[in-house]
Amino acid sequence: MTMTMQVLDAGQQILAAVPDPSKGGGNPPGWNKLLMVLHWVFLGVTIMAVAGFLIVGGRMALAWRRGEGAEHASGLGVACIACIIIGSASGLVSTLTA
Incomplete structure (x- = not known):
């Protein structure tokens, strides 16, 4: 047998x-509860971002x-950056939970 073989x-x-990993036993215990908490946090942060724009x-x-x-242009910039961070975190969580 040669070295390459x-x-x-x-x-x-x-x-x-x-x-x-596709043949694993599924999600770890408590995964659905964690997703529920993340969903509520996402909704709360989204509401705060919209309120920030309104204010x-x-x-x-x-x-x-x-x-x-x-x-007040700097406040609008901060609100825009917050929305970008929220959107990035949402995409990351969606990717991890898919």
Whole structure:
């Protein structure tokens, strides 16, 4: 047997020893409860993000009326960054639970 054949044979034995996760016993105990908590946290954070946009928009409207419209742009930027983080976390959790 040549050296190449020995390496290929050893590689096949290693791959055969790796367990197949698709044939596992399913989710660990308490997984559904964890998903329920994550769902409620996601809903709460989404509501807070929408409220943040509404609050910043209201402040900007009042400031615009007084002639000070640009000061609240940083608050709008923070709200946008928060929504990006929320969306990223949501995608990550969806990928992990699929």
